[in-house]
Amino acid sequence: MAEVFDLFGDPVPANWGERGRPEHIATQKNRNLVSMLVALGWSNGRIAAALFITVPTLRKHYFSELHFRAVARDRLMANLFMKTWEQVQQGNVGAIKQFGAMVDRNDLMEYGHMARPSAGKPAKQAKQPKLGKKEAAIAAAQNPDRGSALGDLIAQRQGSGRPN
Structure with missing residues (x-):
């Protein structure tokens, strides 16, 4: 007997129209969808809702896709x-x-940041006077950390965009 498909292209189960709910058929398209949603971090409940099935049905038919959640x-x-x-x-x-x-x-x-070759050991700096919390926060805001990509961008926007 030839396989029959519904309007969405999914195969129609053999017991369609008979008593009881027809069993879910796992298609390759749905397997790929489940794998993608698992990779995006969706919960089992959310994936099951997207497929219009229950969580136990999801676990029954897509256990191999759910098994590889870590990778x-x-x-x-x-x-x-x-x-x-x-x-x-x-x-x-x-x-x-x-x-x-x-x-x-x-x-x-x-x-954690853009890899950048180091330019050797930095020169020793003169000892700075101790500042209070507010003064230290203001000084830190004026001198962004150029060791990270974000700090480098902030420094360029402040106008001190000199290369290291």
Whole structure:
């Protein structure tokens, strides 16, 4: 017997129209959707609601996708990097810019700030007089930490955008 599909392209269960609720059929499209939503950090209840099924049905039919919750985000990002890299190899300029931004974002995630070669040991500074809380806060606001990407950006916007 040929498989019958509903208006959404999902297969119609064999007991459709008979007594009782028809069993959920896990399609590859739904498996991919569950994997993506797990990678995005969605809860089981939220995923089940998006598929119009119950949480026990989700666990029954999509247990393998739910099992890899710890590595799902890394798998999603690896797939995204690979798809973007394929576009870069084809010469897509937008993909080249996007891939550069993805690498920068990955470096920020990995190292906490942009990797920058050190210029050797800093020279010793003269001892500063002790300041109170308010004076120290004002001084810190005027001198952003140039060791991070955000501090470097703030320094450039304040007009002291001299390179190190």
